[in-house]
Amino acid sequence: MAAPFDLTNDGVVVMIGSGAGGGTLGNELAQKGIDVVILEAGARHEYEDFINDEWDSFAQLAWTDKRTTSGDWRVAKDFPNLPAWIVKAVGGSTTHWAGASLRFQEHEFRTLSTYGKLEGANLLDWPITLAELEPYYAKAEDKLGVTLTNNIPGLPGNNNFKVMKAGADKLGYKECHTGRMAINSEPRDDRNACQQTGFCFQGCKWGAKWSTLYSEIPKGEATGHLEVRPNAMAIKINHDASGKVTGVVYADKDGRLQEQKARIVAVAGNSIESPRLLLNSASSQFPDGLANSSGQVGKNYMRHTTGSVYGIFDKPVHMYRGTTMAGIIRDEARNDPSRGFVGGYELETLSLGLPFMAAFLNPGAWGRSFTTALDHYDHMAGMWIVGEDMPREENRITLHADLKDEHGMAVADVHFDDHANDTAMRDHAYKQGSALYAAVGATRTFPTPPYPSTHNLGTNRMSEKAADGVVNKHGQAHDIKNLFVSDGSQFTTGGAENPTLTIVSLAIRQADYIAEQMSAKSI
Amino acid sequence: MATLIQMARDIYPHDQVPDKYYAIAVKAHDEQAGKDPAHKDLIENGIAELDSKSGKGGYTSLGWEEQRVAVLREIEDTPFFQAVRGGLVVGLYNQKEVWPIFGYEGESYSKGGYMARGFDDIEWL
Numbered sequence A: 001m002a003a004p005f006d007l008t009n010d011g012v013v014v015m016i017g018s019g020a021g022g023g024t025l026g027n028e029l030a031q032k033g034i035d036v037v038i039l040e041a042g043a044r045h046e047y048e049d050f051i052n053d054e055w056d057s058f059a060q061l062a063w064t065d066k067r068t069t070s071g072d073w074r075v076a077k078d079f080p081n082l083p084a085w086i087v088k089a090v091g092g093s094t095t096h097w098a099g100a101s102l103r104f105q106e107h108e109f110r111t112l113s114t115y116g117k118l119e120g121a122n123l124l125d126w127p128i129t130l131a132e133l134e135p136y137y138a139k140a141e142d143k144l145g146v147t148l149t150n151n152i153p154g155l156p157g158n159n160n161f162k163v164m165k166a167g168a169d170k171l172g173y174k175e176c177h178t179g180r181m182a183i184n185s186e187p188r189d190d191r192n193a194c195q196q197t198g199f200c201f202q203g204c205k206w207g208a209k210w211s212t213l214y215s216e217i218p219k220g221e222a223t224g225h226l227e228v229r230p231n232a233m234a235i236k237i238n239h240d241a242s243g244k245v246t247g248v249v250y251a252d253k254d255g256r257l258q259e260q261k262a263r264i265v266a267v268a269g270n271s272i273e274s275p276r277l278l279l280n281s282a283s284s285q286f287p288d289g290l291a292n293s294s295g296q297v298g299k300n301y302m303r304h305t306t307g308s309v310y311g312i313f314d315k316p317v318h319m320y321r322g323t324t325m326a327g328i329i330r331d332e333a334r335n336d337p338s339r340g341f342v343g344g345y346e347l348e349t350l351s352l353g354l355p356f357m358a359a360f361l362n363p364g365a366w367g368r369s370f371t372t373a374l375d376h377y378d379h380m381a382g383m384w385i386v387g388e389d390m391p392r393e394e395n396r397i398t399l400h401a402d403l404k405d406e407h408g409m410a411v412a413d414v415h416f417d418d419h420a421n422d423t424a425m426r427d428h429a430y431k432q433g434s435a436l437y438a439a440v441g442a443t444r445t446f447p448t449p450p451y452p453s454t455h456n457l458g459t460n461r462m463s464e465k466a467a468d469g470v471v472n473k474h475g476q477a478h479d480i481k482n483l484f485v486s487d488g489s490q491f492t493t494g495g496a497e498n499p500t501l502t503i504v505s506l507a508i509r510q511a512d513y514i515a516e517q518m519s520a521k522s523i
Numbered sequence B: 001m002a003t004l005i006q007m008a009r010d011i012y013p014h015d016q017v018p019d020k021y022y023a024i025a026v027k028a029h030d031e032q033a034g035k036d037p038a039h040k041d042l043i044e045n046g047i048a049e050l051d052s053k054s055g056k057g058g059y060t061s062l063g064w065e066e067q068r069v070a071v072l073r074e075i076e077d078t079p080f081f082q083a084v085r086g087g088l089v090v091g092l093y094n095q096k097e098v099w100p101i102f103g104y105e106g107e108s109y110s111k112g113g114y115m116a117r118g119f120d121d122i123e124w125l
Ligand SMILES: Cc1cc2nc3c(=O)[nH]c(=O)nc-3n(C[C@H](O)[C@H](O)[C@H](O)COP(=O)(O)OP(=O)(O)OC[C@H]3O[C@@H](n4cnc5c(N)ncnc54)[C@H](O)[C@@H]3O)c2cc1C
Pocket: A016, A017, A018, A019, A020, A021, A022, A039, A040, A041, A042, A085, A086, A087, A088, A089, A090, A091, A092, A093, A094, A096, A097, A098, A099, A100, A101, A201, A232, A233, A234, A235, A268, A269, A270, A271, A273, A274, A277, A325, A454, A455, A456, A486, A487, A488, A489, A497, A498, A499, A500, A501, A503
């Protein structure tokens, strides 16, 4: 039974956000018998209610509250108020996510040591190593039911994958398969098998894809130790004179302010909202915001070096049929500076429906060059580039000086400029992607600019030393013992891999640490 | 209206898409203009400017798409052009009736997905 907890109960651990980080941490703690309240800004929609329609689903689930943008990235021009495509709903972005679940590579935890100092990049080694995280990666893969791990068969290749694979073979790529996907290829863990519906980005109506909404949260609720409170937008974290956090002020479904008392607070609102909340919690004792003695809260915002390549062929492909992202090439993920950049990138199949293709193929473009591309929509294949981008102090989340949301909370501004390394990597990937499709007979290819960020990372980063970052290797704030960060904002650097498996692994690890510290009464 | 429809087609020309879908896509401006005088001015003044830049017979009298596009290029940074173009992105391409023309099949859950309906039916590779 879901446990409702009293506002004055100061023994609970409060999570802010119910996505990959918060939803996982909440369930893990509940399984250990620890009482948890998850405050979630969005509503609760069960998976049967998801909509097989791009714009309608976006309206149902996406975060559309106002944000602003600045910087030289193209998103700021094309989508000035939509820097990120992420979700505001129970389950967070694990409702919209595609399910690609990859481990980081060893060197990606040691970027400063491996790449050296790079002008204009704020590189730093993680305070943990791959070896330390491996046991948790294994637990996370089992939890998510990642294909090609734990003897789970891979998904069958759809049309879009078959085109990718044929091109990969022609280019001599060695590692191309249907991916490590948190999507059931056969029924597992009370989740159905994938029916190749092709609306993974709109929420899986079969519940075949892992999401905290229907995987973690109901399990946590069943323990009687977890309450998810939807439509509860956290606005400020309170603390006492000793500097420990004591509770979270949130606006409830009617817009009324409430305070949930807490023994521990874990922030997991994704990398734009988490720093926004910490900055907005400034007090006379912490004038620059909570956990910000390093000045790093909100900085080092990363979004992966992305872009897409679409190709048109003289014969039909129907790329939108079937799993959106079950196809990957890993050969370019290595670090090989001879290509003209450090770090690497993955190539993954991707498809958009016609409405999103029109909006994202080349935003702002018009005329026949653009429309003849869409004319061959059913002859198109597509892939997404996801590579490591450089952390930069200038790329950051700040509180807008004037604009406020409906609760009077300053909106977040997202500033991003590409680093030269990002641009070099993206150009390389465009070239490879285009060559791949050309090798299978594409008559035209499109180097498509990045979409609003689906991967948002780094804005409360982990560091060995308190001066270099916001949290320690357990995601615990350097400055405040009972304050944790549990989402992708704790990433020191971004790696080339889609982030969620790492977010989940860190959350499982963090749950162990929190439980230990609680029983030792040190928090 | 005729000018607006022609303009919509010149912005996003798809020869296989009948006029009626462009008409539906720009109709929202009519409706908004009815409620919002500022929007009415934006659209009416925009069309007037387009016509005046197009010479004696106005925009629709220019016979070749290239000629009309040349005029559109002159105004493409104006709020009028951007309002019309921006509205079309959703107004035109989000019409379910238009999707089959492009070979997009839309909703698939109610049909059991593509498991048995060709998710891997590519034959030419
Ligand atoms: C279309 C799409 C495809 C993706 N595909 C992949 C993929 O294939 N592989 C992969 O690894 N990743 C993918 N991602 C990214 C993945 O979804 C995120 O990395 C992951 O969900 C982030 O977890 P999180 O816990 O940081 O945040 P989220 O999952 O975004 O959850 C944050 C939650 O916090 C809530 N919240 C925010 N602020 C507040 C507040 N002040 N008070 C209360 N609640 C708040 C939000 O409403 C939200 O529900 C994809 C994302 C999208 C959008």
